[in-house]
Amino acid sequence: LAENETRWERIVGETLRGFGVAFMRQKAFPFISRPRQRIVDFLIPSLYLAIEIDGSQHFANAGKAKDAYRALQFSEEYPHVRFLRYSNYEVAQDLFADRIKSDIEGFRKVGTADG
Numbered sequence: 001l002a003e004n005e006t007r008w009e010r011i012v013g014e015t016l017r018g019f020g021v022a023f024m025r026q027k028a029f030p031f032i033s034r035p036r037q038r039i040v041d042f043l044i045p046s047l048y049l050a051i052e053i054d055g056s057q058h059f060a061n062a063g064k065a066k067d068a069y070r071a072l073q074f075s076e077e078y079p080h081v082r083f084l085r086y087s088n089y090e091v092a093q094d095l096f097a098d099r100i101k102s103d104i105e106g107f108r109k110v111g112t113a114d115g
Contacts, residue, residue, distance in 0.1 A: 005026075006055070006088070008053050008055075008091040008092070009025075009041055011091050011092075011096075012041070012042060012051065012086070012100070013025060015097050015100060016042065016100075018097070021044055022044065022045065022046060023042050023043060023044045023045075023051075024042070024043045024045065025041070025042060026039050027039065027040050027042070029074070029077075029078060031077055033073065033076070038070060038073065040052060043081075044104070047082075047104070047107050048080045048081050048082060049081070049083075049084065049104070049107050050074075050081050050082070050084070051084045051085075051086070051100075052084070052086070053085075053086055053087075053088065053091060054067075054085055054086065054088070067085075071083070082107065084100075084104075084107075086100070
């Protein structure tokens, strides 16, 4: 699957590597309630944090509905996994590296506060 990554996903992967964050690409999650698995773009296992990079199809009504249903499935079967979502447009911004680093740090703080 990694050979199918978009340029936006490649930027995020390079950014995460630059931070020294251990992550997995295109991590599959099996679902008990569904006959197939779901794949997230990135997973930071130590934080139970999934990162999704959304193209334009995610902003159409059908895409929004599909994402909402998928989020519900994840929350039911993997309640400990939290999500960050970024659009391709956000990834292309100059300050994206600062933003994702800040977001990840926020999850680290929440994770330590919850114990």
